[in-house]
Amino acid sequence: MFRVLLLREIRLMARRKSELVNPLMFFLIVAMLFPFGVSPEPTILAQLAPGVIWVCALLALMLSLDGFYRDDFDDGSLRQMVMSGVAPALIVLTKAVANWLFTALPLIIVSPLIGVMLNLHPSGIAAVALTLLLGTPAMCLIAAIGMSLTVGLRRGGILLALLVLPLYIPILIFGAMGVNAAAMGQSYSGQLLFLAAMSVFTVSLAPWAAGAALKVSLGE
Amino acid sequence: MYSRFTITAQDLALIRGDRLLFKHCNFTVSSGQVLYIKGANGAGKTSLLNTLTGFIEPDNGAFSVSPENHFHTWLTRNTLYLGHHTGIKSALTVTENLAFYAHLRGVTKPDFTSAIAAVGLAGFDEQLAAHLSQGQKRRIALARLLIEPVALWILDEPLVALDVDGQAWLCGLIEQQVNNGGAVIVTSHQPLTLNCTVSELELAGVGNV
Numbered sequence: 001m002f003r004v005l006l007l008r009e010i011r012l013m014a015r016r017k018s019e020l021v022n023p024l025m026f027f028l029i030v031a032m033l034f035p036f037g038v039s040p041e042p043t044i045l046a047q048l049a050p051g052v053i054w055v056c057a058l059l060a061l062m063l064s065l066d067g068f069y070r071d072d073f074d075d076g077s078l079r080q081m082v083m084s085g086v087a088p089a090l091i092v093l094t095k096a097v098a099n100w101l102f103t104a105l106p107l108i109i110v111s112p113l114i115g116v117m118l119n120l121h122p123s124g125i126a127a128v129a130l131t132l133l134l135g136t137p138a139m140c141l142i143a144a145i146g147m148s149l150t151v152g153l154r155r156g157g158i159l160l161a162l163l164v165l166p167l168y169i170p171i172l173i174f175g176a177m178g179v180n181a182a183a184m185g186q187s188y189s190g191q192l193l194f195l196a197a198m199s200v201f202t203v204s205l206a207p208w209a210a211g212a213a214l215k216v217s218l219g220e
Numbered sequence: 221m222y223s224r225f226t227i228t229a230q231d232l233a234l235i236r237g238d239r240l241l242f243k244h245c246n247f248t249v250s251s252g253q254v255l256y257i258k259g260a261n262g263a264g265k266t267s268l269l270n271t272l273t274g275f276i277e278p279d280n281g282a283f284s285v286s287p288e289n290h291f292h293t294w295l296t297r298n299t300l301y302l303g304h305h306t307g308i309k310s311a312l313t314v315t316e317n318l319a320f321y322a323h324l325r326g327v328t329k330p331d332f333t334s335a336i337a338a339v340g341l342a343g344f345d346e347q348l349a350a351h352l353s354q355g356q357k358r359r360i361a362l363a364r365l366l367i368e369p370v371a372l373w374i375l376d377e378p379l380v381a382l383d384v385d386g387q388a389w390l391c392g393l394i395e396q397q398v399n400n401g402g403a404v405i406v407t408s409h410q411p412l413t414l415n416c417t418v419s420e421l422e423l424a425g426v427g428n429v
Contacts, residue, residue: 004320004323008312011312011316012309012311012312015311015312074305075306075307075309075310076303076306077309079301079303080301080307081307082275083273083299084324085296085297085324085325215275218275219270219276219277
């Protein structure tokens with residue numbers, strides 16, 4: 001069942017490639033604007049880099065959310081899936097996995113490049129990709145709860161941000177802190193473990209919460 | 221063909237916002253029957269169907285199905301619901317749309333080509349649904365009725381966007397389902413001409429049975 005659902009997401013994504021590129025371009029462009037806006041001074045950039053990369057990745061991820069649920073809600077697909085006997089939690093989990101594969105993974109892959117561009121210390125480059133790799137699954141699943149709650153509302157965009165962003169803050173803090181520590185040559189395994197714990201926690205619990213929320217939204 | 225069943229709704233009541241849509245609403249549907257739900261716009265037909273399919277909790281009353289125990293488990297396994305939004309993806313081809321739902325239902329060896337031909341879309345198998353008209357998209361959804369063998373069809377305004385031939389064809393299909401021992405719950409503003417037993421349920425505002 002999961003395979004069927006995921007194949008459908010992949011097929012749909014392959015037919016609208018622009019949505020695949022949008023978050024990635026946003027990430028690259030915003031990160032690239034910082035040296036112009038703040039200062040091209042390498043030492044200042046190196047200091048800003050961990051936070052900038054993490055904030056840009058977080059916003060790029062938020063940008064992609066709407067398309068994942070809204071279309072399927074509007075054309076009745078979500079309801080048809082539930083009526084075909086798919087557990088709402090499984091639908092949500094598939095959506096979150098697809099979101100991670102199509103949005104977060106490209107960001108993770110280009111993030112070392114941004115690190116180099118912002119003059120991040122070489123020892124921090126790997127940490128950027130690693131912290132994002134462990135932190136983004138939690139962000140995708142938290143977003144899934146928010147989307148499931150707001151998908152039935154006409155203009156749920158701001159509400160979604162209000163719901164989801166506070167929950168992103170711990171992930172952002174530990175992610176950026178991990179990169180900072182790595183750039184200063186310290187151990188950052190504590191931060192990595194925290195991010196991994198967040199991801200495990202959300203993978204195991206968020207689908208149920210989001211599934212219940214989805215069921216409520218479908219009744220509206 | 222389908223095993224016998226009876227669905228019973230007992231003393232349903234539903235409030236949406238501050239409006240009482242219906243109360244003391246009772247009905248039964250058994251194998252071989254059509255239930256035709258009538259009512260003006262806003263009378264609560266779709267809400268009643270949403271309650272039946274479990275998307276809205278009724279404010280009073282409950283559904284049951286005999287001889288099974290768990291109504292909603294039975295329902296998701298044995299029901300095909302086609303509402304205003306049909307769940308047909310514009311970005312997928314006609315066959316891909318049908319194959320997705322057939323997979324979810326676990327249909328073995330579905331015959332898409334003949335089902336697509338039966339709904340009058342022969343030759344459109346590999347066309348993207350986005351290239352088809354509203355009526356044709358509805359026909360894709362109706363093709364699911366031929367592919368997925370389920371006992372209960374819940375059709376919310378199935379005649380909308382269908383041409384005259386399509387409407388006659390669908391009425392024939394409903395008769396066939398009933399003759400096979402299935403059941404159909406249908407709402408429609410257009411008259412349905414059916415050669416089988418049709419029980420009617422009229423939703424006429426507050427306090428109606």
